Amino acid sequence: MTYTKAWLNYEKMDDSPERICVALSETGPIADSIRRELQIAFEAMYGVAPIFADQTDKEALFVTFHCSKVHMYGEEGYLVKAVPGKITVESGGQRGLLYGMFAMLERLRMGEYAFTLAQTPSNPIRMLDHWDNLDGSIERGYSGNSFFFCNEEVTVTERIRDYARMIASVGINAVCINNVNVRGVAAELITARYRAPLVQLSRIFEAYGVKLFLSLNFASPKRIGGLDTSDPCDERVRAFWRERIADVFEGIPNFGGFVVKADSEGEPGPFAYGRTHADGANMLAEFARPYGGIVIWRCFVYNCQQDWRDTKTDRARSGYDNFIGHDGEFADNVILQIKNGPMDFQVREPVHPLFGGLKKTNMMLEVQIAQEYTGQQRHVCYLLPMFHEILNFRTFCGQESDTIADIVSGRTYGNRNCGMVAVTNTGDDENWTGHDLAAANLYGFGRLAFNTSLSAEDIARDWIRLTFGLNQKVLENVQAILMMSWPAYEKYTSPLGIGWMVTPHTHYGPDVEGYEYDRWGTYHRADHMGIGVDRTPAGTGYTAQYNEPNASMYANVETCPEELLLFFHHMPYAHVLKTGKTIIQHIYDTHFEGAEEAERMLALWRELQGLVEPASYMRTLARFENQAEHAKEWRDRINTYFHRMSWVEDEKGRKIY
């Protein structure tokens, strides 16, 4: 199958040096990758094959790599200094050299020849989680099938190397290749059955500085171990895991550890045996520790059998309620993986209160670039502005540095096992990500995880130029599209932070009452007079899970950010927002605006005909046409629902069905 090079699509540059000399004395797989990458890049950009030798002359571009064990930017950071004809890349480790090299190539591709780049990664762990199943399907995958698995086999292909190149180029250093819902034969990934191809695969990743992780099934002792229990405190269970984990670390080079979804949405876990999450995670961590391995334990734990009649139970509370009592109990090579919000990757949610709550526990921020609830890579929705907001949220956890970015990077509490992870959006589609523009989220997540101070705009600009070249019109239009896409999607879907209102199961397209009477804890409680969930102390009490002043800010209608108003409060439609509009008029207006913005994005893309590679243009045009049409469906269904329910007319008299 053919596929694009995405942002590694090196184009011929106007100016070329006559010769390129590269001084790189390091050896090993990463050093080899650096040489391979330079060869690929320089031949494509300049038509010149680099000479790997510590010699130069005045016509040559001379690139020197220098690795010193005690470098101030550390093993993964780099200092790149470029003047015309001479570039030096320094780091405390080969991975830093690799990242520095990619950073250097980016600048060169943008036509810059004199620059200084100095960067230490913000987050120790910068990870991608694949929800790939061994049959080749991808849970919540919107860009084809898996390139890791097919027909219950691990597939090792050249595409995986190209994938490793892509993600290394933006600083990703960890990948979990299988779905956190570990079903069927996937439980056997930790056995000899899949060992040989996993070793091959891990070697490919290793050469690009990426650690391999696997999701495991907590019930493996029963499922594949022949035991009658999976109790983490049972000696036979411990013996099973001791042997399995040792075997995996000793058998697979470059292995990082495990991701575990336990006691969540029907997956097995320690609860069945009266044990805590800490009991379960620490047991696994104990056996991974001798190998420097870590256990990443997900916090997505809630009652998914809720009765919709029950207004006391609040799914938003559950992550905090389940874990806050165990702060300090988890081993230092366990990381709790916490979704950005308390619900599930909605277009708008408050941040997860565990980030401000846990103080003695390693944490990772989990976001989702697979756009499960944000258009499924059929709609463009550039998520970096959202991620930027989340990272900069102040938790008031009582420390100086108290933003989410501070906490997950380790700055706040000094953790070393922490960072950011994205549920990723790739598959075997020709363009990797279904929508060509969805690649901006993959690229952007890597860049942001490496440097959380980057702005969404700057990341978008870099991605556009690396992907589509240096045409100014393309840059302007695509930049405009990307930056307007998340607000537009929010406008034409569910209003003011209430979330959901999607088709059950698929999560694509509008269905206002689709989850309203279901068991998932995702309700909007709309009636004739108003809408929203009271999560104040008078309601479910969820706001109290935040530190002050956040708790009071959310609990008070006057200070609650209006984009989250219906998440925290049940409000009458007649309530007047700060814009001077009632909530109902706000709903009507934003839905008309959002659909118009989808049309506007389509128009902006149409202007690029002839300026973007034709196949990419047509592929993306079809997606924009679909989005504009589908945005109208969202607009009409949401507006009709609220019009029928509230019986309030649109002030502007527009057509509501």
Place this chain on the structure above:
Amino acid sequence: MTYTKAWLNYEKMDDSPERICVALSETGPIADSIRRELQIAFEAMYGVAPIFADQTDKEALFVTFHCSKVHMYGEEGYLVKAVPGKITVESGGQRGLLYGMFAMLERLRMGEYAFTLAQTPSNPIRMLDHWDNLDGSIERGYSGNSFFFCNEEVTVTERIRDYARMIASVGINAVCINNVNVRGVAAELITARYRAPLVQLSRIFEAYGVKLFLSLNFASPKRIGGLDTSDPCDERVRAFWRERIADVFEGIPNFGGFVVKADSEGEPGPFAYGRTHADGANMLAEFARPYGGIVIWRCFVYNCQQDWRDTKTDRARSGYDNFIGHDGEFADNVILQIKNGPMDFQVREPVHPLFGGLKKTNMMLEVQIAQEYTGQQRHVCYLLPMFHEILNFRTFCGQESDTIADIVSGRTYGNRNCGMVAVTNTGDDENWTGHDLAAANLYGFGRLAFNTSLSAEDIARDWIRLTFGLNQKVLENVQAILMMSWPAYEKYTSPLGIGWMVTPHTHYGPDVEGYEYDRWGTYHRADHMGIGVDRTPAGTGYTAQYNEPNASMYANVETCPEELLLFFHHMPYAHVLKTGKTIIQHIYDTHFEGAEEAERMLALWRELQGLVEPASYMRTLARFENQAEHAKEWRDRINTYFHRMSWVEDEKGRKIY
């Protein structure tokens, strides 16, 4: 797999004759079946094997069968006269003898020894349509898998003979074994591939007087004929069908003809070639005529890509609109198969206006005993009262005999190719029908099709006694359950004829807005003030498809039957019904009542512990417990929806969520 004998579960009688002599001079497969049935029955009931000889003595029960070609009750009718010690069964044909024998056995099993039974079947064709797929699944099947197909093979087993016995015992004379949606290899049922087992299967049916039918795919010339068209007027297409149809009739004994779903819900048909339904049906009928074969052509044709915003298009109109202009064009061995109502087997619909409209066309009434929209054989819903109402509906078609029963029986226009068909409810479950009490619909449909003047109560009483024996308490309670079940189901589901409000795709359980914004043409248009679809001349004009005075009756709110009020009119919740209740209060009241009635049915069943065979008792108890619980879910979701929407309080102050 073991399975019950359902209502052919002969029990030992208290009094037995010493000997039984049977005089039956007929030969052939049906006569052999009569002998076999008498042997099975008499041995079970009396412990006496019948002697097949024209001789008797005064201790013996003497049963004489007499077949005379010109009998006044015709080939399928019978006259049975019984006095103690002597029974005669007369008919104009062996099938009449078979039916007479089963009728006689029914009386004997009820302890009657002196009776006269005289019956000519009301309908020439009394048919069951299986929606069985060749992979063994059953579309809208709620009682296990197919007993005709498995893994793309036809399965010929002893169970099929038992099935033939069951349906013959209630007078069924035609069965179509495969789904009207003819997918995949099912198109090859008319080829040599499945010939051998189909011949075996047809012989089994033949011995019980049941003709075999197959559903065919109208696009077979392209699908399996190697042609590039399926245009019914193309000579190569005609040649294909001439050969195929001749081959099927010549190769399969006892073959009756074909069922066709064309240009319906995505199935292929003549429209693709600019041809009419008549062009398509007549072409097939032409080639079936030499063999006495018939073509049954379904009228379930509508636009299933409707835009919910479009309030002019009305799915209810479509059957009539598509076919009325072709009245008189169909060949005399074509039958139009018309669903009882214009929508799709809802718990309450008006009758289909084609019955009063078509005057020169053969018609069959299609009902569904698979309870797709009436509880899916998890809820008990005895449908015979509904069928009785439908049959007795006066169409005012301008003839003396103008009920639906008159029309489909042939009395109105003198047709001979006509009758009744049910989408059937059997599968390979132990009890055949999922819910033990769902068998009453299978039994009852056969009885009613044979004699449309029977009451639902009488049919229920017979079925109960044949199934559960003669205990008076069992009779009373099960009779009470059956007779209250349809009204109860109607009460706790969608109100006043509006229909739907079910979970999309599965059609099980409440989802008020589940189809409201979808493409299926099934809307309730509920808003804050009211609900219903205006189908009067001021609305979609559907009412004009009925003859007067029905058209005016439906169009006028004052005369429209209230159980159909919301089907025909958009009404304010405040509208006062003849009961003195507003519509909104009616909705609340009926939903509380319906859920209470589900509890009552459970209680009535519980009283039968020890009186009903334990396995059947427990199986059915579990269903009733589920129904009572699920009825509450219906109650709460429907009431909550309307309460939130209307903002009107329940007068009785009951709990609405």
